[in-house]
Amino acid sequence: MALRLTQRLLQTQTPFLTRGYPMLVTKEKSEDVAHTKSSLQKKVTRTDIPSAQYGGRHAVTMLPGGGIGPELMTYVREIFSYCGAPIDFEVIEIDPSTEGNDDLDYAITSIKRNGVALKGNIETKSQELSEVSRNVAIRNELDLYVNVVHCKSYPGIPARHQDIDVVLIRQNTDGEYAMLEHESVPGIVESMKVVTVENAERVARYAFEYARQNNRKKVTTIHKANIMKLSDGLFLECAKRVHKDYPELEHDNMIIDNTCMQAVSKPHQFDVMNMTNLYGTIVSNVLCGLMGGAGLISGRNYGDHYAVFEPGTRNTGTAIAGKNIANPVAMINASIDMLNHLGHKEHANVIYEATYQTIVNDAIRTPDLGGNHSSTDVVENILKILSAKRVNWPHGNYFNQL
């Protein structure tokens, strides 16, 4: 198995050296990258599946995941029913202690049916080699190639830096997360980092397109091409090539170690960042930490057909589960992103304003933000604000009665 993969990778690498970049790995990708594709999932592709919108209501898959996930999901549902968001959740529990991938398969099928999911972080307890990380499996299977985290500071929250406004765009399926590891000789383990032209280009194009549509000025590509000249070199090269189509935007690049230093000392210099998989997770955690922690920022995963929304830093928070101190804001922000994606802008707006008012103006914050309120205090205050701001069916004219 390992030998076969090595051979294939060697074959596909030859064109890298000739700098030709044909469509390299894409055709065989489904075999190369560890997938959990069952035969039935192969049969029906997304293009055949009609969308799950009925009478103006959307069906959305909800994966509560482990740790604090289930609590946070309860809050989201409470808020949605309070402000009348036209969303019907299909809740799927994935038991982390079970072996096998039945639940996971079912969850992925469900996302394919509904097109959109709201997700906590799913634990993979098993250390078995055959068990892939379930989060990674979902991303690979649904081809969610880009992850977007918008790090925007909330004023008044104790943090190292204020007024940060950076958009992190991360390649989500390739790179170090290809899950191709093997022990070729006893005592020597190799892990493969895969960079493909197709995915590097897609994510770069997404970054530049995002920058253009949101009036951003600059895209910074993060890499380590001085050491990994081929793999990260390819990523950088793709970004440079895509930049030619966006002449009005500035494009520069920065090495990952320097990026981390710059991020903690002068984070304001960044605007939109375009990154490979592992660097993305590092930088997003660094930036979220600078702004007040894992409890605030949401992340969006997009593929060509599906969208999955989750908290920005992917931590389960098992240690604080059930203590009523978890910060619900990140998951609420993820649900706001989801409403925006589905076109329910009014609902999204109302919930956003209520949340913002709660943690900024009313200063009702959980301990991770230096407050001394419980999760339920935060949610109750949001509900209190929302009670005066109900959004009418089907979309709009909400009045603030105060």
Add this chain to the structure above:
Amino acid sequence: MSMLARTLGRTALQAAAARGVHTSSTLNDVRTGSKLKDGANYGANRTTCTLIPGDGVGPEIVYALQEVFKAANVPVDFESYFLSEINPVLSAKLEDVVASIQKNKVCIKGILATPDYSNVGDLQTLNMKLRNDLDLYANVVHVRSLPGIKTRHTNIDTVIIREQTEGEYSALEHESVPGIVECLKIVTAKKSMRIAKFAFDYATKNQRKKVTAVHKANIMKLGDGLFLRCCEDVSKLYPRIQFEKMIVDNTTMQMVSNPNQFDVMVTPNLYGAIVDNLASGLVGGAGVVAGASYSAETVVFEPGARHTFAGAVGKNVANPTAMMLCGVKLLRHINLPTYSEVIFNAINKVLNDGKVRTKDLGGQSTTMDFTRAVIANLH
């Protein structure tokens, strides 16, 4: 305070009257002493809903529904259009009605009578035009035994989901040779997939266990065969829901002998119409079964079995239960579950007590009696 309310009400009524014959809105309910204390104070947050009273007893039962809504202080306003095919002179324009439904996204509709011949030589009926214009492809009829109504079978709880934009209702008929008429039945993979997915998504959302596809693929091997194949394909995406298929003639027999075996049924157009009516008959007739037609964007709530009951016009004997249940469904759909529950419980209470019954359920009470009884039980 009450003076003020009355004045406001009158102004609203006059404003509505000034808008013309076809559109009128029920006066805004400005009473402050709401019966519903538990919900949030919604105040000026009101939802507008298109209302098509329809033919036959439609206007009477719609009026009953409006009375109940008013009594329960439901924050819903109606935008009423008189649409009719048998009375084309008074009828509002179809485009206006469609525009209104597209704007409001929800509609309550009585039944439109369909004449056997068309006075404009059109093969499509007004009902079909409305459905096609709004792309209301899925008709959902929830057939459920109601308390206090004596029927042959008990505990029926079946949902019939019917494709209603293609199939036999294509309105494509022609006489190719004198004496020989052909009617085209159209089945497309796209629409079959869509209705099958609707059925399975409905089953998922409502924790149902089984979906039965009704077909006649043994005779119409291509047409119904395609429908059946699409259902099979979609069923593979739902490993936790049981899928079975049944031929339509057998389905009707099973339905009258052992209706409890059915959970969710997905049917093409004509079979759906037949099974809908059959099943409605099993639980107490056209007066007690509510239905809804869905497109991606809009919903039209209408009684499940489509009969105008033209013989009872003006006699105050029609059963408004079906229309009230439509109202309950509407409220649930637009996120007003508290109101929905209050009205639903009141209807159940009245039916269960059995003191006030309309003629179709073996009683002697009038439509208004029943409405008043429901209103008296709102709490």
